[in-house]
Amino acid sequence: VRNSVHSFLLILFNMQGADYSILGLGATEEKGERAKLSNILGAIALADVIKTTLGPRGMDKILQSDSGRDRGMTITNDGATILKSIWMDNPAGKILIDVSKTQDDEVGDGTTSVCVLSGELLREADKLLQMSIHPQTIIAGYRLAHSVAQRELAASAVDHGKDEAMFREDLFRIARTTLCSKAVNVDVDHFARLAVDAVLRLKGSTNLQSITIIKKLGGSIRDSFLADGYLLDKKIGLGQPKRIEKAKILVANTPMDTDKIKIFGARVRVDSIAKLAQIEQAEKEKMRKKCMKIVGHGVNCFINRQLIYNYPEEIFAQNNIMAIEHADFDGIERLALVLGAEVASTFDNPERVRLGECDLIDEIMVGEDTLIRFSGCKAGEACTVVLRGASEFFLDEAERSLHDALCIVSQTVKETRTVLGAGCSEMRMARAIEEEAKVTPGKKALAMEAFAKALRSIPAIIASNAGLDSADLVSKLAAEHYKGNNKAGIDVFAGKVVTEVGVLEAYKNKTSVVNYAAEAAEMILRVDNVIRAAPRERKGRR
Secondary structure: OHHHHHHHHHHHHHHOOOOOOOOOOOOEEEEHHHHHHHHHHHHHHHHHHHHOOOOOOOOOEEEEOOOOOHHHEEEEOOHHHHHHHOOOOOHHHHHHHHHHHHHHHHOOOOHHHHHHHHHHHHHHHHHHHHOOOOHHHHHHHHHHHHHHHHHHHHHHOEEOOOOHHHHHHHHHHHHHHHHHOOHHHHHHHHHHHHHHHHHHOOOOOOOHHHEEEEEEEEOOHHHOEEEEOEEEOOOEOOOOOOOEEEEEEEEEOOOEOOOOOOOOOOOOOOOOHHHHHHHHHHHHHHHHHHHHHHHOOOOOEEEEOOOEOHHHHHHHHHOOOEEEOOOOHHHHHHHHHHHOOOOEOOOOOHHHOOOEEEEEEEEEEEOOEEEEEEEEEOOOOOEEEEEEEOOHHHHHHHHHHHHHHHHHHHHHHHOOEEEEOOOHHHHHHHHHHHHHHHOOOOOHHHHHHHHHHHHHHHHHHHHHHOOOOHHHHHHHHHHHHHOOOOOOEEEOOOOEEEOOOOOEEEHHHHHHHHHHHHHHHHHHHOOOEEEEOOOOOOOOOO
16 A cells, blocks of 8 residues: 555656755756756867967967956966866866866876867767767767777877987977967077977976076067076175175075064063163074074075075175075075075084085176076076066966976977877877778767867867868868878968978877867766755854
8 A cells, every 4th residue: 555655646746747856955956968968068168268279370368357457467378377267167167177287287288279179079979969879879989089099199109219319309399389379479489499408408307496487577578598507586685795606505494584672462561771672682692693503504605585684694794605585485495406405494403404506606687687696506407597578468478388388398308209280190080080980880980980070170270260261271181181191281371281291299298188188078978967065054244
């Protein structure tokens, strides 16, 4: 009887169209086709936002904060910067942002490409879903296509790592490819050489801490240069030596501003000015002892992260020690690295403190500013890139552009293989996938063809962003590849298909883009239910 009543109630509720939920009050749920559509459209919308920045003729975006002031504004076409600044409510959009961050951390470039390719894969998958093809079938086809694409990409890669001259030329062309779409494309060859020269000083390391970038207003972007050694944008204390040879350097993070009375959270009562002077003298004596401990380390240069007041400066000047104050935290960590020192905070045991060394400390002029130069550092790979420009916005974008070039060049030094760019690699992968799809039975072949179409959309977007007829150029490019010309690509500056492209890209960058884009698309296609928790209740102030 109990089962019969239960069945009757279920039938009654279904007849009345009742919608029951096990979720708490205020929680929402999206199911089935609605959930799939919501995720796919959210990811496609995010990809469309940054799609116009792709390629050497991509457009810029203005990112403005709520304040609306100039200091809250950024002008950039860097995919990582744009995506980090976008607040997304759609969960699929957040997945694409996380994937682009991973690409930026691993390779340093290709953040726009991975997001755009993910969006195109999902756009093609949406067409298959409308044909009533199950998401798992699409995923299986995408996996087959992904393995074929990786195999073809590896077969097309060229390795000049054993030939120093040719490998240096490869690095230059890769840096040039990265910088062509950036703000510094007015003199892309100059900045490509800067990036290559700086990275080759690292002697195979991918740690960019030894390369410092300093921005200085004024001059032209062509006035930017690579300086040997480490430059610190600080000033030497008054009355102290401005030039030191064979420097022994103590790098510290310690308060040097307690020679005056500073008492917080307490009251001190004195009945005469003389007693107040005694307290001040005690503070001064405490600082003098601390300074003499520093002098006892046998150094001729003292660099502190915090402020150095007048009295300690006077003691250092009397002992012929150069004192540099208020070095910022990142700067002093990097400085300690290149000098071979450790940041000290106590000075009672000089034998436990590791001092830094360099051949020469002097001052140089950059524009109207004076910088401190450390030459002949213990870490010989240390160097500094000084960027010049007319505005802060331009300098910020130039720094982001150069950082991308440094990252991709340093990764290529580790993984020396290269592939052709300008849409050539995408067309080779697409052709290989289509050939494999012809011998693949079932609906998986449709998913493989969709994957190939998504790959072909990349050169189409690049051509479209340059104001060219993308459909015409891509069809001509596909024809060249089917004729057997595997080195054909699109020259967006000449507006035509060339039989042999001169654009090089890092193999690691290209394979990472395909990997992460396929993984992101697969993750989003697997979702058939979106459950949102109830918003937290906020009680009003009493």
